[in-house]
Amino acid sequence: MISKNNLFQVNLQFGRGSLNKTGEEIKAYGDNALIVPAKNSMKRLGFLDKLIEILESEKINSTVFEKVEQNPTVEEVDEGIKLARDNNCNLIIGIGGGSSIDTAKGIAIGATHFNEDISTIWDFVTIDEKRGAQITNKILPTVAITSTSGTGSHVTPYSVITNKKTHEKPGIYSPYIVPTLSIVDINIVSSMPKELTAVTGFDALCHAMESFVAIGEHPISDLYALKSVELISENLDKAYNNGDDINARTNMALADTLAGLAISTSRSVLPHSMAHSISGHYPMVQHGMALACITLQVMKFNLESNDSKITVEKYAKIAELFGKKGTDKKELALKSIEAILEIQEKIGIQKTLSDLPIDKGKIEIMTNDAFRIMKSGIERNPRKAEKSDVIKIYEESF
Numbered sequence: 001m002i003s004k005n006n007l008f009q010v011n012l013q014f015g016r017g018s019l020n021k022t023g024e025e026i027k028a029y030g031d032n033a034l035i036v037p038a039k040n041s042m043k044r045l046g047f048l049d050k051l052i053e054i055l056e057s058e059k060i061n062s063t064v065f066e067k068v069e070q071n072p073t074v075e076e077v078d079e080g081i082k083l084a085r086d087n088n089c090n091l092i093i094g095i096g097g098g099s100s101i102d103t104a105k106g107i108a109i110g111a112t113h114f115n116e117d118i119s120t121i122w123d124f125v126t127i128d129e130k131r132g133a134q135i136t137n138k139i140l141p142t143v144a145i146t147s148t149s150g151t152g153s154h155v156t157p158y159s160v161i162t163n164k165k166t167h168e169k170p171g172i173y174s175p176y177i178v179p180t181l182s183i184v185d186i187n188i189v190s191s192m193p194k195e196l197t198a199v200t201g202f203d204a205l206c207h208a209m210e211s212f213v214a215i216g217e218h219p220i221s222d223l224y225a226l227k228s229v230e231l232i233s234e235n236l237d238k239a240y241n242n243g244d245d246i247n248a249r250t251n252m253a254l255a256d257t258l259a260g261l262a263i264s265t266s267r268s269v270l271p272h273s274m275a276h277s278i279s280g281h282y283p284m285v286q287h288g289m290a291l292a293c294i295t296l297q298v299m300k301f302n303l304e305s306n307d308s309k310i311t312v313e314k315y316a317k318i319a320e321l322f323g324k325k326g327t328d329k330k331e332l333a334l335k336s337i338e339a340i341l342e343i344q345e346k347i348g349i350q351k352t353l354s355d356l357p358i359d360k361g362k363i364e365i366m367t368n369d370a371f372r373i374m375k376s377g378i379e380r381n382p383r384k385a386e387k388s389d390v391i392k393i394y395e396e397s398f
């Protein structure tokens with residue numbers, strides 16, 4: 001039976017120079033914007049000034065909130081909410097990677113939902129028994145201009161925020177969080193340096209693979225997921241080796257968008273649940289890098305002693321998209337692990353947790369956090385994972 005899935009519609013402007021064509025449309029959503037750029041790069045590369053110029057030409061007033069770090073925190077989002085409220089902003093524009101877009105989404109929520117009982121973005125988080133405050137269509141319109149090709153945040157109903165005090169990194173979910181307008185300008189994503197191209201591209205690959213193998217039947221998002229795997233298998237190393245390869249950049253941006261749509265419907269599974277615990281405790285660890293360190297071990301776990309025909313067939317399909325061949329399905333499925341290792345080697349991220357500043361002593365608490373905070377991802381993993389399994393996977397990832 002097909003499980004209940006939401007299919008989201010996205011208002012997408014995709015292509016080279018697409019940012020230049022959007023001023024008039026943005027004007028329809030508001031005339032007093034808060035811009036949330038990646039802290040340094042968007043200014044340095046000239047994209048922030050370009051955006052301000054486009055807004056000015058449409059007589060849209062703007063204030064810039066230049067505080068977003070990678071893995072954005074509750075404090076950063078709350079500060080942005082205050083600024084948006086103090087300036088009566090009626091539109092929030094994120095220009096940057098997932099961190100900037102997620103912050104913009106969080107600000108858009110807080111700017112219109114605060115009241116006597118709700119005074120921080122953390123009030124919208126659901127963890128353990130605590131239910132997050134309801135998000136309604138009062139949310140401010142958001143424009144998401146992505147500068148990376150990985151998180152899919154420009155099309156997803158999630159905003160991922162880190163609590164520095166508790167080391168928790170949950171996703172806030174609401175259908176209203178999907179951006180009002182999503183802009184993918186290939187000129188912007190083409191500015192990513194090599195390492196960022198690698199880690200973000202790997203994140204997109206994880207979204208595509210995880211949503212595809214997730215328990216349940218999701219025939220529509222599977223189309224997105226498989227196309228995304230195919231595009232990444234053909235283009236990630238090209239985009240990594242030659243950042244000016246516009247065709248490869250375009251295909252990676254498309255893969256990112258499709259994989260974002262896939263996780264919007266069928267979600268991510270065990271690797272993401274584990275990766276969020278890593279960055280929750282170690283915010284200096286990039287999301288895609290955390291995934292790079294654990295994904296192969298999770299794939300081994302999912303395929304080892306798993307005779308689920310469906311799981312084997314799904315991983316065999318992924319292997320095939322990476323050009324692997326095998327005489328039987330199980331053999332082919334196991335080759336998906338080989339294929340992921342090969343792509344990691346090609347783009348310089350064949351890493352383990354030992355390469356990161358991570359203390360093995362944190363494994364138990366990271367495991368507990370994964371089960372508390374990202375439980376639904378564990379429940380949808382194609383092989384049932386107990387806490388002892390997750391501890392073992394973390395250990396084997398060192």
Ligand code: NZQ
Binds near residue numbers: 038040150153156189
């Ligand atoms: O601070 P600066 O110097 O500007 O550097 C930025 C940023 O700090 C730099 N950067 C971004 N675009 C660039 C660029 N540098 C040069 N050229 C460009 N075009 O890269 C640094 C990292 O950016 P960040 O936004 O943190 O990376 P990413 O796009 O990977 O986003 C990661 C965040 O998104 C969340 C992650 O957990 C993490 O917090 N995710 C959001 C999801 C969602 N909303 O649906 C789903 C994902 O699974 C993920 O959890």
Ligand code: MN
Binds near residue numbers: 150151203204207287
């Ligand atoms: Mn991700």
